[in-house]
Amino acid sequence: MIVQEKELFIKEHLLKAEQSPEQRLLQLQKSALPLMITVAFASILYNSMTSFYPIYMATSFPQLGSTHFGIILAIYEVANLIASIVLGLQIGRVKRKNLTINSSIQLFIATLAFTSLDLLGSTQYLTFFILSLNFRVIQGVASAVIQICAYSFATFEMNHDKDTYIGYVEMAVGVGGILGPAIASFLYEYVGYVGTFVFFSGVVFVGIIQSNN
Template sequence: MNSNNDNSLPADNDVPGESAGGTQRISKTQLFTLISAASVNFSSMICYSILGPFFPNEALQKGADQTIVGLIFGCYAFFNLLGSLILGKYIVQIGAKFMLIAGLFVSGVCTIIFGLLDKLPDGRLFIVLCFIIRSIDAVGFAAAMTSSFAIIAKVFPNNIATVLGSLEVFTGLGLVLGPAIGGFLYQSYGYEIPFIAQGCVLLLMVPLNMCVLPSQDATPSKDSFWRLFTRPKIVLICFVIFSMSSSLGFLDPTMSLFVMEKFNLPSGYVGLVFLGLALSYSLSSPLLGVVSDKMPTLRKWLMVIGGLSSAAGFCVLGPAPFFNIKSQLWLFVLMLAVIGFSLGMTGIPTFPEILICAYENGFEEGLSTLGLVSGMFGAVWSCGMFFGPTLGGFLVEKMNFEWSATIQGGIALIASVLMGIYFIIEGRWKKRSPQTSRNGSHEESSLLLSNGI
């Protein structure tokens, strides 16, 4: 990648690879970036996922209905969307390191404050402050994740999918430990302690990142989000990202209540059910990242196959009434594992595919474009995270979990089918235009696979 605009960008020989002696080596900048990104993924997701096992039931007792609970989850995603768009555009002016550290601090403080809201009287005041605190928290989360994605893509230009896939282990750990520890602490000590404990963990990440995260300097570019959205391929990939995040968001306000009612599980054990999703996602992501980087021609089909598998998992999760299958706990956990693996298969290739498409269409190589792509990724993800719980809460209230999960699976099915049709048409077009195909393949190879970036 061109480093004219940023002297802190690692040189080619800093990229992980074979040294003269044949051993793997990694630069200090890359090592510290990995530590920082891992801490952001872990601490942010552990605070995000803590609500799942017990907050929906707590909110219902405080006077909210199922639709309001879905909106509380959804507002987080809505303001994350706005924050990602704005912060992604101005990441160069704000500074990637400052943005990440400030985001962690804001998110940690908001998590602690959210844990004190049960002291409020039932009804409107509790609901309004839930919306306000979650919205501010969402902006902090957007700042941390947008800057983290951009820095990773800049420091590891040759191995983006591999590094992102490996870091998803820490995302998965956060998703695993958040519900499990949160449910246990809630059952043992009440509503406040889970949020205070998790918020303090997040705040501890602030001085860590101040010490280890390298600074990233760059110059602004004149490119915009709207130019990215002029490419049909990017639009379809964004729809795939949307279907992924809406699937995850759908489960937040609906799954814990369904499990408690259907299988008579206490809150402390509901968090363990989340393990099926989080473990399969986090454990499979590193392998999927390696496959995505080593086999770029296979990367696009991973998105399609992953979407189809996710759709099938949601249809059997309830399961769908037309299957005439009895709902059982082992089947529910198994389908969560299938969904987790499928989401990893779909999601890991999306970021490098968007980045390649942006470079092929004339976007400048540097932190500014990486910020735009990171911001767009976060915005689309947040859009799905708003849509999923909002629609999920409404559908469960009007219908039931079984039909709602089936409808959610239908969204993933539509996204994967449209993406597959596009890739088939693109493949036929390249066969008719061999010169274009060779140029595109050469550019893709030079961007992510060769050591001459």
């Protein structure tokens, strides 16, 4: 059994060695595109809440003000920063694809969980605030992991064209940041609070599918 596994490993290694640089580049590009899409989808969630969440809070939980929303928004970046530092020290010891998929699933669950907050009454504003913070922390950590894995992929796997692929990651982050508020504002106006988060959960789910390619 061990001999067969070694023979299979050697065979796969030889097949990879026989690939031309063009074939190797094409293979890596195919694996890079789904990752860039996942990064863009994760980035959408950061700024998307700025366009409608304060409106929803003012309507459903008037006890909460702009300071509370600022904390909800900022906690995402705090979680993102801490997760980036921790993962940056350990990235060489983990499997990037598996980590990206797991983080995308966490991002999906946290985003969909926001729909449950619509069940709370106005007197439960503290519960709403605390749960919002918790969900944003999960989103921030998951987003950080996805982005770090993308940068790691560009650095280690695409070393022949590293600068280009780092640029692709930055572009994906930028596109997501631009589209998030515009899409969220439009959705909130026409499908409401729950519908908006259901849509964004679906977007993240597409990212999960792309990560498996």
